[in-house]
Amino acid sequence: MNRGLLYLIGAILYVLFPRDLVPDFLAGWGWLDDAVVIYFLWRYYRRQRLLKEASTRSDQTGQTADDRQSCTADANPYKVLEIEPGASKEEIKAAYRRLAAQYHPDKVQHLGREIRELAETRFKEIQQAYDFLMK
Incomplete structure (x- = not known):
């Protein structure tokens, strides 16, 4: 299975799981750990997209x-x-x-x-x- 897909599934399960590091019923503070997980997931996918674009650019140079x-x-x-x-x-x-x-x-x-x-x-x-x- 694709590593990115596993990260996505894990992040979604963490965000939706009722037992977080900080309970979600604490408005604001409870969502902080979820926001951190979402940030790292976004950062991972952004890096993958940039690497893919860089490889596409290098392939288009004709080398x-x-x-x-x-x-x-x-x-x-x-x-x-x-x-x-x-x-x-x-x-x-x-x-x-x-x-x-x-x-x-x-x-x-x-x-x-x-x-x-x-x-x-x-x-x-x-x-x-x-x-x-x-x-």
Whole structure:
């Protein structure tokens, strides 16, 4: 079964279940835990949608697998993502998310043009290494 569908079912059951962490009959406070669950569910689906759009955009660029491989041929994708060769898909995703959060150009926008350009270059390397390993 799809992981997203399980999250959705779990969130709906939690929100509708009469025994919450904070009872729902306490107006306002009782709905706070339900709002937190709904927020995290919304955040999960938003991230999935953004990842899907990003993969659709990269597919529309017309790059073939050979082109992607030649982009990362000079750099070892495992070294770029700072993981061991033969890492599992979960480890690759975790490394990608950690490095993407650190080097995303929007995160360093306030630090100046040069640092922003370096972060953008590094982020592109991280993205290419991730795409190469996940294909």
